[in-house]
Amino acid sequence: MPTGLRVDYAAEVIVEPAGGDGRRGSGYLIAPRKVLTARHVVRDATAVQVRFNADRPGQTECTAAVIWQHAENDIAVLAVPEAPPANPAEIGKVGERDAVIHAGAVGFPAFKMRIAPDGSRYRDAEHVHATCAVLSNRREGTLDLSVPPPAPLANGSPWAAMSGAAVSAEDASSE
Structure with missing residues (x-):
């Protein structure tokens, strides 16, 4: 079974792009005050909000900023100064085997x-x-x-x- 997934680290990413309708995506708190998401979610963003635990105890909604992105791999890291406390996520790689x-x-x-x-x-x-x-x-x-x-x-x-x-x-x- 999958291990390590924490629902309280799952983030709603709410984006206001330049000259367009808002859009949404998902993300994950990978370290203190850092959320990993897809680059295409935050591309051309003029404002980004991140929400954790919506309508639940511990709900947090805060402003975020794109601090790193990689177009080819479609990933971005957001700085979220008001994010809830987090331990670093384990990031791994899937090996090559018949499985x-x-x-x-x-x-x-x-x-x-x-x-x-x-x-x-x-x-x-x-x-x-x-x-x-x-x-x-x-x-x-x-x-x-x-x-x-x-x-x-x-x-x-x-x-x-x-x-x-x-x-x-x-x-x-x-x-």
């Missing part, structure tokens, strides 16, 4: 849009359980996660805003 591993992620995709009793809208968390054939996508250098599909939405991808969610996987580095 199918189990993985998990927590994010805030479009298909989790809900309406609260007061009529306000929010996105709830989605805890994804996936499998990953380790040898797939070797040339590209990416992981191919297989997940059960959600119901389609009338407009857009149901997975919109899941981008940036951290993936936690069982150890597949050896054997």
Whole structure:
């Protein structure tokens, strides 16, 4: 089973881009005051907010700033001065061997849009359980996660805003 995933480290990333409608993504608190997300989520951002534990004890919403990004790998690191305390996340690599591993992620995709009793809208968390054939996508250098599909939405991808969610996987580095 996947290890190390902490739901309280999962972050909603709320972005105001230059000259456009707002967008959302997911992220993960990887170290004190640092959130890892997808670069395309924060690209051209004029303002970034990060929310942890929405409508739960310990809810935190704060301003963030992009402090590092890598276009080719589609990753970005956000500085979040008001983030809750965090221990450094274990970051690893999947080894090359004939295996199918189990993985998990927590994010805030479009298909989790809900309406609260007061009529306000929010996105709830989605805890994804996936499998990953380790040898797939070797040339590209990416992981191919297989997940059960959600119901389609009338407009857009149901997975919109899941981008940036951290993936936690069982150890597949050896054997």
